[in-house]
Amino acid sequence: MVLTSAELGHRVAQARQRAGLTQIELSQAIGVHRSVLAKMENGNRRLTALELAEVADAVGERIEWFVQEVPPAIVSHRNVTDPGEPSPRIDTEVERRARDVEFVARNDSGFRDRVRRPPEHPMPENGEEADELAERARVLLGADPEGPLCDLGRTVVRAGLLPFVIDLGTDAADAASVLLETGAVAVVNGDRRVGRRRLSLAHELGHLLVADEYTVDWRIDGSSSRDSREQLMDRFARSLLLPDASLREAWRTWAGHEDDSLRAATVRTASRFRVDMSTLARRLAELGLVSGAQAAQVRMTRTTRADIVQYDLVNADELAESQLPREYEAAVLRLFTSERISEERAVDLLMGTWSTADLPELPRLNESAIWQFVS
Template identity: 25%
Template structure:
């Protein structure tokens, strides 16, 4: 198990205990109603919490997502931009998958670059891309936006990784786990696009083969959780633009309906509505 998963689990357990809830009671309050065993695995660090579940946990526990994450100054650095790793990834296995992924991606035709957006804040960068692409209504065509930024989307099947971005000789490529639900794939694409447009690759890199197996367990000196949070913020603003969400909310306040309209998970939409102060956090 990873040290990050353990610390996140400890924070979930502490928040649950403060509320006087059992693991079963917490599970019953969460969208999708995971089993008490799943809660136990999260709290023990045996399984890491996915992004959608983390958002839902924060909502139910009445916390900000950052309160469930370790202090970035205490993080062990890692090499690759991996999002929502389900369990500790075997370095050699990941190295082999990345080599196969890169080899296959190099043979694929490259998309044309249609839009260039200067990096700014996550919100401003997302808004600039939406304006450049002429997006005026939901759902946001995330695949078209990624491709229009000159990035190849290459679905891959490796259960421990939701997505990552890597710069190959032929150009940038985003890995998205094709076995995941569509809403999760869409958020992954938006998150990885955020890393690219916010220029986090000045600080992150991927290495293949033996080099990767040395770095994947944690030795890169520049890893910063702020970049992950910025990419999540970018993704939320891109997939659920504030203006569009407010307009849709004025017509229908149901989070499930809005989630379907924007093609995001109900948990992500619920958190977005709270963030935009359209609804109150559920306690």
């Protein structure tokens, strides 16, 4: 793709705004006068390759961001609540992951065969339909129809959803997802606790199943003012993680003993299904298993170290930042070992979770072999 000066300049301006820089700040960073940068951004002066590299370094983008098309779903839906303002950080992270996944999919047939989007399902119109969609999702994932969903990060890949966990901070969105030709990408905010991360990923799976092209979810399950579509996706996520029959059985078992308190039943149930207390409280209330006052007590409960020992609770972490989808890692390694990408490109695609020392050793290439690379 060949960009005009105006198109390239527009992308420079976009990148500068996303980085929160003024024209003066960026011009100083790349060593030109502000008026020169202004001409670059409005298309009256074309950037040299060196200047473009300096701009990319200053704004924290790869050069390919300036010269390759962005996935259409991201373009059409980015920052719709605040047009013209710098995109939230999660937009940037989703776009980067989408570009990397699309690159790997284009160049590795095994990845394309393994990671595919599921058939589109109709959007639920009420709570019962959201529960039914969750039941179908469990079948699609090959999961126990009623048991806890463990290792959710690996399980959702069976539906074509590739999760990437990134610490975006307390003020950023919970999660976002985007549909691609090959599967979909979800970014989950690693700042959240594990139960919240699992709920966020389950929520993004719901968006994939109903084929929402691009979604940013700022506070999942967090407000009664959320629109009905998002509330139904919340319901889907709760139902996926806390299926009706097994939740009822567990709750009645642990809450029905005279020597067992509401608190004990709460910490044991939350541990079994690996959910946060807010999610458990909402699900128990919508199934009529607790009163409003009891739901409030469940929501305020915190699991202690003594609880973990006393009740032999599950204390497993999931969706850690350092973990990438295994299918994605395997595809990158195939590209590297087949000498289709360089060592530097492999480490870049592995997003800082691998070093060059972690990669398998390859025989040295002669000079003519450089043309085999696609990166």
